Amino acid sequence: MKRERATIHDIAKKLDITASTVSRALKDHPRISEATKKAVLKEAKNLNYQPNHIAAALRIGRSKIIGIIVPTADRSFFSSVVRGIEEIANASQYNVMICQSYDIFEKEVATIEALINARVDGIIASYAKGTESFDHFIKVKDKGIPLILFDRSNEDIGVSNVILDDYRGAYEAVNHLIKQRCKRIAHLTGIKKISIYNERFRGYREALLDNGLSFDESLVIESDMQLEDGIESMKKLLSLPVLPDAVFAASDYSAMGAMQALKERNIRIPEDIALVGFGNEPFTRFSEPQLTTVDQRSKEMGNATAEIFLEQVGGLRKPFVPKKTVLKPELIIRKSSLKKG
Amino acid sequence: MKRERATIHDIAKKLDITASTVSRALKDHPRISEATKKAVLKEAKNLNYQPNHIAAALRIGRSKIIGIIVPTADRSFFSSVVRGIEEIANASQYNVMICQSYDIFEKEVATIEALINARVDGIIASYAKGTESFDHFIKVKDKGIPLILFDRSNEDIGVSNVILDDYRGAYEAVNHLIKQRCKRIAHLTGIKKISIYNERFRGYREALLDNGLSFDESLVIESDMQLEDGIESMKKLLSLPVLPDAVFAASDYSAMGAMQALKERNIRIPEDIALVGFGNEPFTRFSEPQLTTVDQRSKEMGNATAEIFLEQVGGLRKPFVPKKTVLKPELIIRKSSLKKG
DNA sequence: TTTTTATGCGCAATCGATTGCATATTAAAT
């Protein structure tokens, strides 16, 4: 069964021409006659020839592969971004190599190394929660490999990035709660070090102040933003002398945790406490009540990063100017925050 | 900034030795003196050398890359399998290239082509819903490229595969419902062509018969198993003259749809109608009530496929014997099926 | 008819790492 893989040399031998001609014929080179082109194509089919990208990559110096690093593909946000990247990249004959850092710094560094060694033509990444130093990213940039960051990003690296206007998303979410006549709005936030959480916090705070509400530090709970953290954080809020009448969680996961904690105590959502998450994860449509949340435009984010990548490889010779793209989030209003009347 | 990438020749030149020696030194070849090894390693660091996997791959004939094809990485089941594959593969210096077929046959064929051209060392796949012909898989096999299928598989291709004992999972789920004193159990099933749905259907049916319950064709609704289909299917069931007292859905998505339809009609779960899904998707923990479901052992499935892959590349010379692995599912009992008393 | 210009294809080097075989040097054995 296991016949040897045919090469352009095999085709050449059969037709009594050289590999150069075959190579050119396959690429539809103008200096090759139509007759030989046809013959080559026919023989290629006959021998079941399939080009060896590895050989070409070595010669050309481009692998036509984009490396993608995400904390985890398990999260619909990231897989959706990947989908957006693929859409654009595939159209330009690029394949993607998806890698997961599992939010571990060391794994991220190792992955970068692996991708460089695999000679990917570029890297698109969203860095790990545990990432403190950005030297590994700077190394990529210094090697002249196009690097684009999305969602989680850092200005200091000096590369192009695509992010969401987290501030605005949070602002609108809180604004919406205020319009629902909520007066005492709590906030579940993540590690401040990560800019997205910091931005969402800012949006929360500003919305309060702009609407004449006071900012109360005791209503802000910081955690790791997983489901369990949401439960814990909500319990803390429920032990306050005066309960909040709304909670804006900076992640859907923690929002779901909060929802479970509320249900356990038989607190009505949204009548007693309204709830808003962030991320528009698929499960937010499945909860009871369905969760109001902020859509992160994941597919568009993927599209945008891929387009920036293509621009950069296209203009590798030109002086490089980092480009920042900010996407506008969309508030998805559902029952968890809609008070009647 | 963009200094040229160093090669073994650069290292060789600096140390006034040949590339052969450098290559061997880097691989810790026994016939190279410790002194030169040290010198080479030092100079490699100094020049910031990083091996070019592409060149090695071309020479060796192995890329150290495994191609993975999944319908969509958006689904936690698949991304979890991928994670399981990576765990094992990375430990053996393999990288993975994840591709999505989006459940489209043509895309799947094109992806196979791309992976072959990229000279991956093997392909691990779960085929698309739309896949009718398996010639593209057979082509992979005939080229001598290790191919392992998981979850969705087909005996006729003659390759190793790892599947879940869907029959057993369904049987246990229905058995559990019967123990909860349900007597009239409906079933939401997918396209029969896909073996997993057929197996789940068989398990459902057998469990009924084994427990002395009759099988009623009118209680089985076939659909595409998405959330919306679940809603539709449940509505059909609710329009029957005699209502079921339980529903076993062959996918969590359709189960969630059914749950929504039931809530809309104010039918109590599980008191009036108990509900069981299949897949243990993360959102099943977030629903109210939490959904009883069947865990598909996704991580173990990934581990198993990767291990089989490693076995196969290890023994490429030996005669190939397809290996079938069947994993035991686990019933996760939650509130949606637990009747009191 | 001679000169120009296209046209079609071959030669050989190249990309970077690997490896069988040969060779030089040194150490051990006789």
Next chain:
DNA sequence: ATTTAATATGCAATCGATTGCGCATAAAAA
């Protein structure tokens, strides 16, 4: 002091595709 064995490294081909340069042959222009 030879011969033998062990040690350390070099030579050169190879993996498959690409491409600048050059050389024919044929067609067009002078």
